[in-house]
Amino acid sequence: MIGFIIHRFVQSVGILMLTSVLVFCGVFAIGDPIQILVPADASPAEMAQAVHSLGLDQPMWRQYMLFIEHALHGDLGRSFVFxxxxxxxxxxxxxxxxxxxxxxxxxxxxxxxxxxxxxxxKANSPVDRVIMSGSILGFSLPNFWQGIMLVLIFSVTLGWLPSAGRGHLGTLxxxxxxxxxxxxLIHLILPALNLSLFKMSLVTRxxxxxxxxxxxxxxxxxxxAKGLRERRIIFVHVLKNIMIPIVTVVGMEFGSLIAFATVTETIFAWPGVGKLIIDSIMRxxxxxxxxxxxxxxAMFTLLNLLVDIIYSLLDPRVRLGGA
Structure with missing residues (x-):
């Protein structure tokens, strides 16, 4: 187990380094933030000073080396806007x-x-057909359209739930x-439901x-044949075994919920990372x-490791780091 974790850690460092190169070159080669950050009536001297203060006058390889140097000390850069x-x-x-x-x-x-x-x-029964048809809708409908419809129905038409914001916070x-x-909780219902519909269909299938x-x-x-009750057979014997692939998929899907919540957070004005990244891209x-x-x-790599460990706990036949 320890050898497996060390091996995965080394792999993760390599993945992070490769990703940093691709992301840095891709993001820093597109657009000119000075045109957005500096007023249009700024003088050439003011623009040159802004370029120098942000380090944009350095060649890209130099900017990347400075970024890595700072990242090793826990500094991933300073926001141009904030x-x-x-x-x-x-x-x-x-x-x-x-x-x-x-x-x-x-x-x-x-x-x-x-x-x-x-x-x-109840395979091939009317109940099965209804559930599977609903899951197809969950897969097919665009996330942004679902969010707009939820707002239109439950906020605008019925007035039951708020359509934006996080509401009052408490300590738990x-x-x-x-x-x-x-x-x-009331503010959380619509965005959480919108974000969960696709995953709900996935788990169902x-x-x-x-x-x-x-x-x-x-x-x-x-x-x-031993005479066990059907409920015990389903919830102990069947469910325990089918949870192995479900845990594997759901573990990775949790990472995608965090990484790709941008559409939901934008529709419902949820003050999360997704809204921040959209605003940062625009600016x-x-x-x-x-x-x-x-x-x-880094989060996806960690989740993948946790999924592998949980997989080995659910199925004792799996030995991490074995031959």
């Missing part, structure tokens, strides 16, 4: 995005697992979160496929974009 450390800006908004992603994932599992079990146990287990207040593959197996037939705030992408890559 004049604050990029990592600080991201970490200030990351809790809101994590909160949204966690709630969306919980919703996907709470709805997707029971629906998938029901569809798998020492964490400042929307989950601690009624107003925060994965669970159904796993149930259909597992039910005909010999150990399930043997459990029934050519290069350090924030680079820092965000590197953090996302």
């Amino acid at each position: 004049n604050q450390p990029s990592i600080q800006l991201i970490m200030e908004r990351l809790p809101a995005t994590l909160e949204l992603a966690v709630v969306a994932l919980v919703l996907a599992l709470m709805v997707g697992l029971p629906l998938g079990l029901l569809a798998g146990m 287990l020492g964490i400042h979160t929307s989950l601690a207040t009624r107003d925060g 994965l669970t159904r496929a796993g149930v259909r593959e597992t039910l005909p197996l010999d150990y399930v037939k043997f459990a029934r 050519l705030d290069r350090p924030v974009v680079v820092a965000y992408l590197l953090i996302v890559v």
Whole structure:
């Protein structure tokens, strides 16, 4: 196990270095932030001073070497727009995005697992057809369109739920979160639901496929022959085995919830990292974009490692770092 973790750590460092080169060159070669940051009536001397203060007068390879030197000391650059450390800006908004992603994932599992079990146990029945048709809609409908429809129905037409913002925050287990207040929970419902619909469909179809593959197996037939109740067979024997591929997929999908929540956060004005990165791209705030992408890559690498470890715990036949 330790050897496997060390091996993955070395791989992660190499991936981060390669990503930093690609991201740095790609982001820093596009556009000119000076045209946005400096007023149009600025003199050539003022523009030259701004270029020098941001380090944009250096060749790209020199800028990259300075970036790596600072990154080794935990400094991923300073925002051109906010004049604050990029990592600080991201970490200030990351809790809101994590909160949204966690709630969306919980919703996907709470709805997707029971629906998938029901569809798998009643294959080819009207119930199965209805559930599978709903999952196809979850896959097919664009995320931004779903968000607009949710706002139109539940906020504009019915007036039941707010359409923007995070609401009042409270403290729960020492964490400042929307989950601690009624107003925060109400503001969380629509964006979390919009973000979870695709994952809900994914979990439903994965669970159904796993149930259909597992039910005909010999150990399930043997459990029934022993006289075990159907509920115990499904929730102990079947569900435990089908959770292995589900954990693998859902673990990586959690990373995508965080990384690609930008559309949902923009529609619902959720003050998370996604909205920050969209604003940074529009303003050519290069350090924030680079820092965000590197953090996302590091997060995906860590999640992949955690998924492998959980996989080995669920299935004792898997030995990490083995031959």
